[in-house]
Amino acid sequence: MNAPSPTRKRPPVKAIEIQGLNRSYEVKGKPDHIALKDVNLTIPQGEVHSLLGPNGAGKTTLCRILSTVLLPTSGSVRVMGHDVAKEHHRVKKCLGVVFGGDRGLYNQLTARQNLNFWASMYELGRAQRRRRVTELLDRVGLAQRADEAVQGFSRGMKQRLHLARGLVSSPAVLILDEPTVGMDPVAARDFRDLVRELRADGHTVLMTTHDMPEAAELSDRVSFIDNGELALTESPDVIGNIVSSQERIDVRGMTDTLRRRAAHIPGVSSVTETEPGLTRIEAEFGEAVRDVLMLVIEAGITDITRSRPSLEEVYLHLIGRRGMTVAQ
Amino acid sequence: MTEHLTKRRLTLLTGFWTGFEFQIVTMRGQAETYFALITAPFFALLYMSIMEYSGRSDLNTHAVIAPMLMTLWTAALSFSGEMISANRENGRLELLLASPTSFPMLVFGRLCACMLLGLPSFAMSYVSAGLAFGYWMPIHHPGVFAGALLLTALATAAAATALSSAFVLTLGARIVQNTLSFPVYLLGGVIVPVSLFPGWLEGISRLVFLSWSADLLRASASPEPVENAGLHFAMLLLLGAASLAFGLLSIVWFLHRARQLGALSKE
């Protein structure tokens, strides 16, 4: 009673804390498949964090472990300070999960019945449930169709219902595994607005995606995962800059000489033959791109495709830069 | 500590009621529900005609009660598989397990709600025996009848909960499940009273809770006092509770194993 009250405030608990996480899957007749290798990641409360990585990188595996439906092979994973293996009940209470796609709903039931069911799975009382379900249907724009069976819904509507489902308990931490896969542009824009609202309300969001502009636009930080390894965590500006400063030019029918000349143009970062007869040139937006185009057009080539760099390219770019920083 | 236990108990109850309510909502809108009921009057007519023409009208009660017990067990079997395998195929199993409510209790709650099908099923076989054969089954001991019906329904749901655990890891569990319907009807004394069995078979069938229910339900329709009612109720309760405990624990165990293996979703 007379003990002096602590003057130093305890640091707030981390929303997500992953240390030395490994996960492997048993495969019959083969050595175990390693899906996550020594993953370390800390996400403070209130952060929107994107996990970028190609198919098979281990994103879903990580989301499953966080949502307690898969156990770590080794390492420690905590959500709001609770261990996912030992205190899974506590973890579940502060977590909302949305696995991508349009599966996972009860198709014969209406949107409202679906949400009502999940609200009681998250232990909301009857009155609270009614209020929350109505509010969520409104929020994801399904109020008009709330009492129709889900089987008549479009993919986008089902995805929105899924999001509402994940929000039913107003969880402190929300895990979204590829939430926008297959969404039409309008739905994707609404989704972005929703994530911004969630952020403003103080929710922590961990979202996986392979859409870089989306990740760059929405997140406080972005991590890259490839082959089960979490490579690096960056601020989205860095990625946004690469995406908007780099351009990819695919040219058909370049000769070796032409390729060598292109490689010497300042601002060209790579020239590779991706398949016989097809050359891919990575160049800085602006002058370098113009010089490359001039070069090939003067050589009489017209089969040219321009595009933004892919996830892998940005990733390699970042790794390359990091490598140089370390070497200095 | 006590607070934690109270919360835990609340979670179990939430699971049960959520499942119960959900199943009623689902069944109302499903054609399968009504199909499950269709067989009852036909079985009643079939059994009634066998009893009548073989001169065993003393077994008429049997003919009226058997179809209901069959409906209960068939519904329990088919829904218990659906509970887990359909949820897994649809990607819902992981979502259900990621929520704080007790999943085994959710399954038990859903199966208990399925047992409500027993009531319309009984009504239909009762009415069809009455209309077609003029046999309106008397119920001389309504208390015993109601009690036996309630415990039978709970024990059936409990047994189905235990069976459903097999679906967590084994995708081929449906075959096992299909083979389980006929032997259980037979051993449970649903088709022929177990007292007509040879002694050794009767011994085995006493391990099947339905054999105790069938006896009680039949006895409640006869004017004589119900013999050994206490023993019958106790056995029904015991076998039901044992299946429930076994069912809940084995679901928990299989789920833990599935979390280790990564077997909760179909890739």
Ligand SMILES: Nc1ncnc2c1ncn2[C@@H]1O[C@H](COP(=O)(O)OP(=O)(O)O)[C@@H](O)[C@H]1O
């Ligand atoms: N249940 C499983 N059993 C065996 N291997 C799996 C299982 N789930 C995922 N994998 C494998 O683990 C790797 C990572 O998968 P996943 O986490 O789904 O990647 P992502 O979501 O990034 O596409 C993949 O090679 C995948 O084939």
Ligand SMILES: [Mg+2]
């Ligand atoms: Mg994935």
